[in-house]
Amino acid sequence: MPGALSALPGDPVPRADHPALAGVPEWRIPAGRLVLRADNPYGGDSRTLGWVELRTVVGIVLGRLPRGSR
Numbered sequence: 001m002p003g004a005l006s007a008l009p010g011d012p013v014p015r016a017d018h019p020a021l022a023g024v025p026e027w028r029i030p031a032g033r034l035v036l037r038a039d040n041p042y043g044g045d046s047r048t049l050g051w052v053e054l055r056t057v058v059g060i061v062l063g064r065l066p067r068g069s070r
Contacts, residue, residue: 006046007035009054020050 007014009031015022018035029035032054038045046052 004037004039005034006037009033011035018046018050020046020048024050 006017007029009029011029013021013024013026013029014035015024017037021035029051033051034054034057035046036052037047
């Protein structure tokens, strides 16, 4: 599965799955922010970066090309 949306504004902060959010004082995701999770556990996502500003998202993945189709 490619990256996934973990939480939207108003959702509870997923502290257990996203260590970078463990110390935030908010209990809900603030307006204009998202929690994202990449398919690469070592990539830059909300597990290491915290929430992402909605205005910085430029697109979404709708599917994957089969291997060797480039």
